[in-house]
Amino acid sequence: MRAIVKNGIGIFIPQGFLDGNKTSSFLSIEDIEATSNLKVDMILVSLKKVVFFNRNGLDAFVKMFLKVRAANHATVGFCDIDKKKYNAILKFYKDDINFSIFKTEEIATLFAANYKNQNRSVLLYSEDKSQRSAMAIELHDNGHNPVIAQSESEFLNKASAQNAYDVIIEDTYLGQMGQKVATRVTGNAIIYTVSSFLDVEIGNTFNIAYHNNSLNVGFRLFIFDAYKVVSMNIHALNFFSKLASSAAEYNATICFVGMNFEKTPPTFKETLEDSGIMFFEQMDDILQDKELLKELGASAGANIKNKRVINKGIVTELPNFIDATVATIEMMTNSKAAKEKAEVHDIIIEQTKDKIASSIGFYGDIDGMVILVFPTNIAKTACELLIGEKTDDMELVLDSLAELVNIVGGKIKTLLLDEDISVDITLPRTYPNIESLLEITQGRKGVQVDLSFDNDKFLFFLTR
């Protein structure tokens, strides 16, 4: 069984009865290995489709939790439980509970710091006072407004008020939280989460290849969520200064949010500012300020100084890229694709109206970027399978389009691996209109392939 990954959270959804030795059948050694290698900041096992479990049944997942956390410091736990299941898990593991339990997946996402849903008003209660405090601190750090009920009666009283809170938290237990340099995307800004002591280890834990390729794909705003950073030493200072210099070559901006300099020399801040890093007190100061976001580059990519050219290595693999794309779109739309022409030049989009686009980068043995330009109606059709119904909500369509392009990326990765070419893929980026795409692709040569799906024109562009 493999985890489904969305918004930086990997989730397993076993079904039926978890008892005896059966759960080891859910997770093979390869499954655990693959989970440990996921670039996520939370791994959950949802029990919403489980009607019965015992301790033996949960043990295989708990063992997986330990391995995953040891490998990548992700937060791990169970979710989607009712009071009976919650009490049963606490009883099974008593003082040995080193994972989290979240009543719902939605509650878990509040602790995964998904800034799409930030600033939620949250009522919380736990019998355990230290749990109440720990939850409140985490929620506050993640940009929410927690209200703690000090007693069950107070909780019930407050919870009964209609629409007073966005989320009500009970039957939730926080185990050890993750310490990973986590990555997530909001709009078109990439947010990295750093915590505790920033020292020479940052060079190992920060995925520099991923960062560089995000730059190449067109991301221009990188925010370090540093609320939980205690201090920084000279090695980390050098690391971030170098990161800022390389970002400058792409006209990209690096910001730190919530960094406290009580235990870090103030001169460090000056040095970082000199290298181009900006500091903000609150995440909202950036994310809620549309003008500032635009200025910092999160609304569109700026021109790249060192443009790269496509090379033979990539062009040789073109059929794999086309196959992956065509197969995915055909699968999602149940239509047949016809290739019209393939040429090498700058991207040419004849009609720009009613089109949306998405891009995904790949890096490793070869590197580059795939751009897909969809007529809006094809994108809607293609996303229907994922959404489950027709929708005109463009934000939802763009979100689903990102998932779709992720599927294309996954398929490209698989096809290339068949030829012993190993690549990783970046997070997908979406463009609500062609103008924002053209700002990224300006001056980039690539292979443009025009395709038609049941007479709807679709454009594939492969560049570096």
Add this chain to the structure above:
Amino acid sequence: MITTQKINNYIDKIPPAPLALKKTIFLLNKGELIQAAKAAQSDLALKAYLKNLVNKAVYGFKNEVSDISQIFGILGVSGSQQAVYNYMISLLSPSKWQLFKLNASSFENLQANLSKKWQMILAHLEIKDKDIESAITLLPASIIVSEALFCEKIEDVNILRTAKALDYNTILQRLCNKDLFDICEQISIKWEMPSKIAQIVQASSGVKPSENEEIDKLGKWMHLLLFYELSQAQNIEAGLNDFIDFQVEYIGDIYEAFSTLMDIA
């Protein structure tokens, strides 16, 4: 990926039930066990299947049973009809499974376990109806149909399922507006199975509750029984645990009775 045309082609390719089987079922319906056994004798594959089936541990016979008339005598009319329908469904199974890690033997085990436990459930519910008893035989057809439709698209489905928790039934419904259980119903019509069988199996999908109270109740028991079986280690390893979506709310009111009956601690 999967089109309505592909589904139609699949249904068209299903052969009509062999004559010997039709005759056996016809005679079983009339309660003529000896004549039915004679008709079944002429189909060697059926004979071998029945022998193999009733000698599985789940049936609990101490000595090997090999004679068809003896088998029918032990199973009775309804049990014999159930066994013959199980054989008919097994005719649809592929020679080599690709999507699910199954083989002829493990599929037969699944059929036998479902059938035996369904009999327990019907005894608990005090229902004596051979068509209802045979309804369980159509359920594994949904697994065969998934295998047939998706086996060439394993990679696509796997990649799709890394992004979204979609079961095969939902994927098919969204792509073709027709699901696995609709196809099972088509099979039952083609094979002239009693309509009650398809109605119960449709309800057992968990997403199409029946307006008929009795059918709906049986649908709930069958849905939960299916997931009880799909939670067994060999079926989890076969990749069957999430081939359709388990509707926990649907079975809420029968769970306690089920767990008592199945002796779930």
